[in-house]
Amino acid sequence: MSNRQVAMVIDLNKCIGCQTCTVACKTSWTSGEGQEGMWWNQVNTAPGHGTPKDWEKMGGGFKGGEPQKGVRPAQGDFGEGFELNYKEALFSGAGNEALKPIGEEPQWGTNWDEDVGAGDYPNSYFFYIPRICNHCTKPACMEACPRGAISKREEDGIVVIDENHCRGLRFCQSACPYKEIYYNHVTGHAQKCVFCLPRIEQGVATACSRQCPGRVRFLGFLEDEDGPIHKLVNVHKVALGLHPEYETEPNVFYIPPLSPEKFDDDGNPTGEDRIPLAYLESLFGPEVGPALERIKQGRADKQAGRPSDLMDTLISKNFLDLFGPFTNHPREIERIATELEREPVIVPPSIEIAYRGPGGSSQ
Amino acid sequence: MQSVKITAIADYAATTAAGWKQVPAETVEMMPAPVEMQPNGFIQANWRDRPYGQLASLEAQSVHDGTTIAVRLRWASEKPETGGREGFPDGAAIAFPVTGDPVLWSMGNEDEPVQFIQWQAMKNKIRSVVAWGIGSSVPGTPVSESVTAGWSQGHWTIVMLRTLAGGPEAATLQPGTNTRIGYAVWNGSNEERAGVKAVSADWSPLNIDA
Numbered sequence A: 001m002s003n004r005q006v007a008m009v010i011d012l013n014k015c016i017g018c019q020t021c022t023v024a025c026k027t028s029w030t031s032g033e034g035q036e037g038m039w040w041n042q043v044n045t046a047p048g049h050g051t052p053k054d055w056e057k058m059g060g061g062f063k064g065g066e067p068q069k070g071v072r073p074a075q076g077d078f079g080e081g082f083e084l085n086y087k088e089a090l091f092s093g094a095g096n097e098a099l100k101p102i103g104e105e106p107q108w109g110t111n112w113d114e115d116v117g118a119g120d121y122p123n124s125y126f127f128y129i130p131r132i133c134n135h136c137t138k139p140a141c142m143e144a145c146p147r148g149a150i151s152k153r154e155e156d157g158i159v160v161i162d163e164n165h166c167r168g169l170r171f172c173q174s175a176c177p178y179k180e181i182y183y184n185h186v187t188g189h190a191q192k193c194v195f196c197l198p199r200i201e202q203g204v205a206t207a208c209s210r211q212c213p214g215r216v217r218f219l220g221f222l223e224d225e226d227g228p229i230h231k232l233v234n235v236h237k238v239a240l241g242l243h244p245e246y247e248t249e250p251n252v253f254y255i256p257p258l259s260p261e262k263f264d265d266d267g268n269p270t271g272e273d274r275i276p277l278a279y280l281e282s283l284f285g286p287e288v289g290p291a292l293e294r295i296k297q298g299r300a301d302k303q304a305g306r307p308s309d310l311m312d313t314l315i316s317k318n319f320l321d322l323f324g325p326f327t328n329h330p331r332e333i334e335r336i337a338t339e340l341e342r343e344p345v346i347v348p349p350s351i352e353i354a355y356r357g358p359g360g361s362s363q
Numbered sequence B: 001m002q003s004v005k006i007t008a009i010a011d012y013a014a015t016t017a018a019g020w021k022q023v024p025a026e027t028v029e030m031m032p033a034p035v036e037m038q039p040n041g042f043i044q045a046n047w048r049d050r051p052y053g054q055l056a057s058l059e060a061q062s063v064h065d066g067t068t069i070a071v072r073l074r075w076a077s078e079k080p081e082t083g084g085r086e087g088f089p090d091g092a093a094i095a096f097p098v099t100g101d102p103v104l105w106s107m108g109n110e111d112e113p114v115q116f117i118q119w120q121a122m123k124n125k126i127r128s129v130v131a132w133g134i135g136s137s138v139p140g141t142p143v144s145e146s147v148t149a150g151w152s153q154g155h156w157t158i159v160m161l162r163t164l165a166g167g168p169e170a171a172t173l174q175p176g177t178n179t180r181i182g183y184a185v186w187n188g189s190n191e192e193r194a195g196v197k198a199v200s201a202d203w204s205p206l207n208i209d210a
Helices: A020-029 A086-091 A140-144 A171-175 A228-235 A277-284 A288-303 A309-315 A319-323 B018-022 B041-047
Strands: A006-011 A042-046 A127-131 A150-152 A159-161 A182-184 A189-191 A217-221 A252-255 A261-263 A269-273 A345-347 A352-354 B002-005 B026-032 B057-064 B068-076 B091-097 B114-120 B126-131 B146-152 B155-163 B178-186 B198-200 B204-208
Touching: A006 A228, A020 A042, A140 A150, A140 A171, A140 B041, A159 A189, A171 B041, A217 A228, A217 A319, A228 A252, A228 A309, A277 A288, A288 A309, B026 B178, B057 B178, B057 B204, B068 B091, B068 B178, B091 B155, B114 B155
Parallel strands: A006 A252, B002 B057, B002 B204
Antiparallel strands: A006 A217, A042 A127, A150 A159, A182 A189, A261 A269, A345 A352, B026 B057, B026 B198, B057 B068, B068 B155, B091 B114, B091 B178, B114 B126, B146 B155, B178 B198, B178 B204
């Protein structure tokens, strides 16, 4: 058991699907060999197939406390990594060369069904849902590993895989109901989001949070009563875990999306939410309806000039208020050399040293 | 099984070496490692209703030259599976008690470790590992282990070699004494790995010629 739990709240009303978080994560953590198709952070369109494809049908997690059968996703379900022909398309001088993947035509990838969504015009709808490892309170992956290679850190509840003990058996991939664990076929290890633990240990927010232009992600300890996480999850009760029925008690929470109104056949607004409540309940459980009502009330309060601590927290005018105790600047981070870290590259005019290894970005 | 004393182990290193025809073969009955013995509920949930460890038997032979022992295994395998990029390879292992009287199925215990010589089809080598219980295996004392392997006509044949001398984490095999040996086989094309395998029902006697 952990003494305290680091957690994240993601406000789906603010996410614009720009994938800056995805790239921040990619450049920080998964630029190595065997990680080409690895996205520890993904932003997918909902409703949609997600990453890996149709992951919500792949099982795992618990039911009534009992471990459930699960499918082990293949790399093809996540999508293979591919390079684009930047050189030819952008720098060759050939004006009619289109930007396209090099080599075999990819068949699937993260956010492949971007903006498809559901519903019929004019009542079609979608929203973006960023996902990372949920660093669950009851991690199915940890329970499934026969090697004891997965642990939950006492000091912050971050779930980590010890590559010295991992043998690439991948029972964790079947057990994780969120399918947030990848397999690195080069190193032979299971790999996943580490909640930027070298940053967290030094009071720096995760790369995905810090880089988000929409100020979508809140960080902090669940137990910290003055922090934004505790307020949004436990006080205002507007932040909900994804698929609570998986019973792993995820520690990434979501502010559910409000909807524009539906239109009737004459094009008049009907007052009905365009995103079906049943769909949101299928994602966030039965508490999502009351949570949406509380958010609507907060908005109404603000519009009427009444105070709303909920809205003030969600708006977060002060950037650093998003991050609880993790407000240190990334440039202050003390670099710890690892065997994976590559030689530093001096970036002119010597403003800073950029690394390409894990945790080495300046985000 | 009798480990027959011969003069030159090198003559038996190849899976097709003529000398093996003169060495008595023992048929070892195999069975799926019971699902109840799998180390956690997730592995049990995934494999409870899924057949695995279906190999009914394997053939085992052994020779030694006073320094090195060779164990030759042959078993039916529809197609050779190396695992490729994402799959799991065919595999086999022999086990010896390092000290005491460990239970084979539980891979030893805290005081009574078990040594495994494990082969996987995608690697042209074997490794000696030691375990003090399920999930605890780590590289053990090296015993100059080596292997040759070949698949032909629906069968894998492998010859594993190791020194008779052991160490703190490897069983010492003494000519003129009796010890025990256990077997395991993984069918990679069925995603078998770790405890999901075919195993011998218990230890078999291994009598090493003086």
